[in-house]
Amino acid sequence: MGMRERMRRLIVGLFPLLGFVGVVGGGSSVAAEQLVLNSYGGPYEEIIRSRIIEPFEAETGIRVVYDAVGSSSQDYAKIKATGGRPGFDVVVMTAAQALQGCQEGLLQELPVDVIGELAALSPRLSDAAGPCGAVHEVQYMSLLYRTDHVEGVPSSWNLLLEPALSGRVILPTFQNVMAVNLLQVMSHMNGGGLVDDLDPGFAAMASVARQSIGFEQSSALLDSYIRDGSVWAMPFWNGRAQLLVDSGAPVDYVRPAEGTIPLIATLSVPVGAENKDAAYRFIDFFLRKSSQEAWVEGYRVSSARSDITVPEELLSRQISEAELDQLLLPDLTVMATRMPEWSERWDRDVVSAARR
The missing domain is CATH 3.40.190.10 (Periplasmic binding protein-like II)
Structure with a gap:
């Protein structure tokens, strides 16, 4: 194999790592569609990869770059410090940060006409998170x-x-x-x-x-x-x-x-996100009935959807919307x-x- 051919194979091999697809030598290269998701490490990362990210990538062809850095408060601090351009497109935080980010103009109001699955969430929980937070677990x-x-x-x-x-x-x-x-x-x-x-x-x-x-x-x-x-x-x-x-x-x-106090967890999009269309598709995918069932079964949490099937062994240990009044709600x-x-x-x- 000649030097030119070896170099060609090396360059082609690097393209998936760089997030590009295209033809080497005479063809044009275009950026592959992707989004950066900021979330958590440990078991959370393992479960979200298998239950949500991999099925999403397989269905849409959009590559998800996973950024497991920071707590919710640290993630929001980064969003604030960068004026809404933190380098990630979707962030997992809580309703408190989603509300604050909306008030400060740092998070995008989620378009209900694009993210149709928002309509399937509990209105009460959606109201608690505000228009910039999609409740994906409780x-x-x-x-x-x-x-x-x-x-x-x-x-x-x-x-x-x-x-x-x-x-x-x-x-x-x-x-x-x-x-x-x-x-x-x-x-x-x-x-x-x-x-x-x-x-x-x-x-x-x-x-x-x-x-x-x-x-x-x-x-x-x-x-x-x-x-x-x-x-x-x-x-x-x-x-x-x-x-x-x-x-x-x-x-x-x-x-x-x-x-006790509930944790209303949300997905949000910073106002300066570079891949908003892909971000909206990811949120819509995460909120759909089948994805919520997969997430509840895998991560053992509750959902903001009332139409999902919950494993029998979890029912008595989760909180339902009817039980929210029994909780402490700051x-x-x-x-x-x-x-x-x-x-x-x-x-x-x-x-x-x-x-x-």
Whole structure:
């Protein structure tokens, strides 16, 4: 094989990696249609690839570049810092960021005439996320515990304060909205509010921090502690908790009697996204009935669609739209304005109280 032929094969081999298709030598090259999806790593990445991304690519021919960097708050900070041009086309965040991004003009209002599956979602949940967020899953913050170290079935968040669990608790960092939700639940339990008068919540969280071995940002890192037995209890999203139960780990999870807060997860498109048409097609695909059934079965979460078939073993452990009134529902718009202040206080009052 001559040098010219070897170079030709090398160049052709590089084209899929560069995102181009075309003819080498006399033909024109055109950019292959693609989109960049910013989301999470760990089990989430494995499941979304097999259940959503690969079927989408096979059906549409659009290549999905997966960007598993950052938490929801960090992703939104990047969107804000870049004026809505963060380098990704679809981002997985929560309803709180979707609302904030709409208000600040950094997220695109999703076209209901293009993304037809939006009409199939619960109006109540769609309203909670606003016009810039497509609700693709619903979870709630559960109390996850080791069944081989915690006696009986706990019924209260106060398990995290039990002396027997000193040094056996771990907390999320404030960049993970689960930390904010636990702060709000603790405030509610102790006579405070969900967005106002959080003094009781910060005091309670300082006590929990003194019990903890520290803080971790991602769910993938948090679950490693309880899986290996170094942690016996912690807050955790119920879908991820169910994955741990399904894996055979000696764990279980409950919705404590004092209540909990739902996680309304959304798909959004930054205003400066380069591949908006592909982004809208991806969101529409993710929201369709068959995709939602595949996602619920794989990631063990709830859906904003009421017409899907849910595996029997999950029904009793999920939240339905009818149960939303039984949950603690903070005003997400107010939350967005208070977060910077709460973050500073978390570092001052909670992180400083953690075990050394």
